[in-house]
Amino acid sequence: MQAAFLEQLKTDYLGIDYDVIFKSIDYLDKPNNEEWIPEWGKIEDALNNGLSLVYSGTEKDAKKVLTDANAEVQKILDEYWATHK
Amino acid sequence: MSFSTGKRTLSLARREALWAYAFIAPWTVGFLIFTIGPMLASLFFSFTDYNIIDSPRWIGMTNYVNLFHDDLFWHALGVTFKFAVIALPLGMVFSYTIAVLLNSKIKGINIWRTLYFLPSVIAGVAVALLWGRIFDPKFGILNPFLEKFGIQGPGWLSDPQWAITALVIMSLWGVGGNVIIYLAGLQGVPTDLYDAAKVDGATGWQRFRYVTLPMTTPVIFYNLVLGLIGTFQYFTEVYVLTNGAGGPARSTLFYNLYLYQNAFKYFHMGYASTMAWVLFIIVLGLTLLIFRSSELWVYYEGQIKGK
Numbered sequence: 001m002q003a004a005f006l007e008q009l010k011t012d013y014l015g016i017d018y019d020v021i022f023k024s025i026d027y028l029d030k031p032n033n034e035e036w037i038p039e040w041g042k043i044e045d046a047l048n049n050g051l052s053l054v055y056s057g058t059e060k061d062a063k064k065v066l067t068d069a070n071a072e073v074q075k076i077l078d079e080y081w082a083t084h085k
Numbered sequence: 086m087s088f089s090t091g092k093r094t095l096s097l098a099r100r101e102a103l104w105a106y107a108f109i110a111p112w113t114v115g116f117l118i119f120t121i122g123p124m125l126a127s128l129f130f131s132f133t134d135y136n137i138i139d140s141p142r143w144i145g146m147t148n149y150v151n152l153f154h155d156d157l158f159w160h161a162l163g164v165t166f167k168f169a170v171i172a173l174p175l176g177m178v179f180s181y182t183i184a185v186l187l188n189s190k191i192k193g194i195n196i197w198r199t200l201y202f203l204p205s206v207i208a209g210v211a212v213a214l215l216w217g218r219i220f221d222p223k224f225g226i227l228n229p230f231l232e233k234f235g236i237q238g239p240g241w242l243s244d245p246q247w248a249i250t251a252l253v254i255m256s257l258w259g260v261g262g263n264v265i266i267y268l269a270g271l272q273g274v275p276t277d278l279y280d281a282a283k284v285d286g287a288t289g290w291q292r293f294r295y296v297t298l299p300m301t302t303p304v305i306f307y308n309l310v311l312g313l314i315g316t317f318q319y320f321t322e323v324y325v326l327t328n329g330a331g332g333p334a335r336s337t338l339f340y341n342l343y344l345y346q347n348a349f350k351y352f353h354m355g356y357a358s359t360m361a362w363v364l365f366i367i368v369l370g371l372t373l374l375i376f377r378s379s380e381l382w383v384y385y386e387g388q389i390k391g392k
Contacts, residue, residue, distance in 0.1 A: 041350040049335055056333040058245050083134070 038080045046072040130358035137352055148359035158360070160335060161343040162367075164249070168339065169316040172253045177308060180260035184267030185297070198268070205261030209321035216255045217242065217326050242326055245336035252337065255322060263308050270304030271297065302383045310375055317368050320345065340364060 006018060037043060050069035053059040131148055133141035152158050187198050204212070219225050220241035228238030241251040274297060282292045320341040323331065329346070331338030344364070348357035 039351065041346070041352075045330065045346065045350075048330060048332070052330075052332045052334045056240075056243060056245055058334045 038084070039076050042076050043073050046076065127358040127361055130355050131362050133355045135355040137354055141355065144355070148356050149363075151356070152359055152363060157335075157338065157343060161338050161340045164336070164338055165317060165319070165340040168249055168252065168319065169313070171249065172256045173309075173312050173316050175253060176257060176260050176263065176312060177305070179257050180263035180308070181267050181305070183260070184264045184271055185293075187264065187268055188271045201264050202261035205259045210325050212255065212259060213322040213325035216251075216258070220251050243333055245334045248333060248336045252323060263312070266308055267301065267304055270301040274300040299384045300386065303385055306375070306379050306383045310372055313371055313375065314368055317364060
């Protein structure tokens with residue numbers, strides 16, 4: 001029945017990679033799929049700061065926001081790996 | 086008149102001492118367990134790498150060295166100092182002015198005093214939620230009120246340029262506690278000093294400048310010290326208003342908020358303990374500075390200078 005349903009979906013909705021959808025079911029109980037990232041809390045705050053800079057209109061240069069956020073995240077990770085080898 | 090024997094007096098003194106120890110024991114035990122204990126523990130943790138789950142690992146002065154290389158530490162310290170420099174003097178002047186006004190003989194004075202004191206008994210979280218609504222640019226009442234005067238109100242808590250100002254305004258609303266202390270000080274000024282000043286031909290301003298102000302400097306000093314400590318411990322309101330993020334764009338990332346993030350979001354307990362001790366040293370230093378300066382501007386009635 002599942003196989004027939006999948007075949008019907010593939011016929012009705014072309015061009016969709018159904019593997020992605022079905023395999024994502026494995027992660028339903030892990031809503032935060034980046035949880036394995038070291039220093040996730042710090043990185044989340046760094047990224048949210050980038051968004052806040054854009055939303056508040058403080059920084060209008062998107063490339064600068066991304067570059068700064070990237071540098072900050074990289075620094076956090078470098079510091080983490082320096083002490084967790 | 087009867088005198089007790091030396092032995093009996095000693096026994097009585099000892100009994101009194103035992104009773105005294107028994108009465109102060111609940112506070113002393115609580116102080117040792119819940120204040121001194123955690124303080125000593127945090128001092129130890131400040132020299133460790135501790136994430137709550139694993140055992141603390143001794144790393145010496147590393148946390149202290151890292152702290153001084155942490156950009157966010159300096160940023161948070163700057164935000165706190167900025168707030169302190171604006172909010173503390175403004176709050177002191179504002180509360181003193183209200184206290185002077187509430188010290189005058191006007192109709193319904195007790196009602197006015199109650200009204201001004203009332204906000205200070207409201208919990209910080211409730212105050213923050215209330216002001217969060219007031220500052221809301223779309224649904225709040227402040228910006229429509231300003232519009233009546235042709236002023237386009239800013240996004241108080243969404244604009245990094247205005248966020249600290251909004252918090253300062255909010256802090257001014259809760260000065261009732263200070264007002265009561267000032268009021269007590271003002272009412273303690275001997276009336277004969279005012280009478281003597283009047284006989285000497287002093288104007289209202291001169292009586293305030295040369296009688297009221299000097300006589301209330303000990304109260305000003307008291308409020309200044311407590312205000313300084315309170316400002317550096319500023320946390321609840323900003324945590325509630327920014328969901329613990331210190332936004333927008335880290336403009337309200339106060340020292341204590343960053344400390345909280347390190348402890349309970351990043352689980353860097355050792356680092357957070359270091360921050361707590363550095364804050365303690367900063368506040369202690371500033372408090373000692375105020376104490377030292379008090380010799381120049383605080384006047385105690387009955388004090389003999391140089392003693």
